[in-house]
Amino acid sequence: MSARFKPGDRVAVRRAYPPGHIRTPFYIRGKAGVIERLCGSFGNPEELAYGRSGRPAQPLYRVRFRQDQVWPGYTGPAADTVDIEIYEHWLEPA
Amino acid sequence: MRGYHDIGGLDAGAIDPSQHAHELWEKRVDALLVLLSRKGVMTVDELRLGIESLGADVYERLTYYERWIASVARALVDRGVITTDELGRHMAAAAARGDRA
Numbered sequence: 678m679s680a681r682f683k684p685g686d687r688v689a690v691r692r693a694y695p696p697g698h699i700r701t702p703f704y705i706r707g708k709a710g711v712i713e714r715l716c717g718s719f720g721n722p723e724e725l726a727y728g729r730s731g732r733p734a735q736p737l738y739r740v741r742f743r744q745d746q747v748w749p750g751y752t753g754p755a756a757d758t759v760d761i762e763i764y765e766h767w768l769e770p771a
Numbered sequence: 772m773r774g775y776h777d778i779g780g781l782d783a784g785a786i787d788p789s790q791h792a793h794e795l796w797e798k799r800v801d802a803l804l805v806l807l808s809r810k811g812v813m814t815v816d817e818l819r820l821g822i823e824s825l826g827a828d829v830y831e832r833l834t835y836y837e838r839w840i841a842s843v844a845r846a847l848v849d850r851g852v853i854t855t856d857e858l859g860r861h862m863a864a865a866a867a868r869g870d871r872a
Contacts, residue, residue, distance in 0.1 A: 694772055698820035703773045704780040726820035728813075728850070748780065 680736040681765055686712045688740060689771035690763060698726035701767045709771045710742035713760055721764065736765040775827040796870075797836040804843060813846045821845050 682688060692707035700722055716739055720731025744757040751757075793801075807813045821842025822830070833841060847853045 696772065698816055698823060699774070699777075702779045703777045722816040722819075725814045725816035728817060731816075 680715050680718075680738075682712045682715075682736075682738060682768065682770075684712050684714055687771040688712060688738075688768040690740075691767050691769060693767070695723075697723055699723065701763055702761065705742065705747065705761055705763075708742055708747055710740040710761075713739040713741040716762060721766075737762055738765065738768065740768070774823050775830055776823050793836075800836045800840045800843070804839060807843065807847075812850065812852060813843070817846050818842050 687709060688711070689709045690701060690706050694706070716737040718734035718736050721735045722731070725731040739760050740763050741758050741760050743755075744753060744759055745751040745755055747759060804813075804815070804818060808815060818839065819842075822838045825833070825838065825841060829841070830838065844853075844858055848855055848858065
């Protein structure tokens with residue numbers, strides 16, 4: 678599966694709340710960040726969790742977020758960031 | 772909906788960072804999951820879904836590897852690798868030996 682995003686692209690995490698095994702943390706849904714790198718493609722854990730194949734493999738990205746845009750009232754240094762690995766189907770262009 | 776395990780950003784109180792040795796049974800549980808995963812019987816994603824499906828009360832009550840073995844046992848029954856009767860008999864035998872349940 679070809680990767681939809683490249684390093685430097687601005688992306689937003691889908692504000693979605695499906696049931697099941699979800700690896701996208703609750704706190705980052707709806708937030709915007711920047712693609713830091715493509716980690717590779719891996720079986721979709723949301724499908725693997727139910728004993729299915731997880732194919733086709735899904736691109737997984739490391740996405741960098743500014744902490745002051747993740748946490749309301751963040752008082753740490755403005756340069757603080759958090760990196761989270763997120764599967765492509767959770768990301769939209771921002 | 773927010774899973775009870777998905778606690779990033781919530782107030783969790785003080786964290787105990789001290790190291791502790793794992794008990795033998797905990798190492799065995801870890802090894803069991805590695806073997807089952809390598810043999811293609813179950814995935815770590817199934818393990819996690821099982822833990823996330825224990826219910827908040829059970830999740831809070833069980834220790835880390837107790838959650839693992841509860842999830843592994845459920846997956847092995849679901850997959851037809853073991854029966855609930857076999858599981859029950861072995862659990863009873865372990866309890867009779869005085870093993871930690």
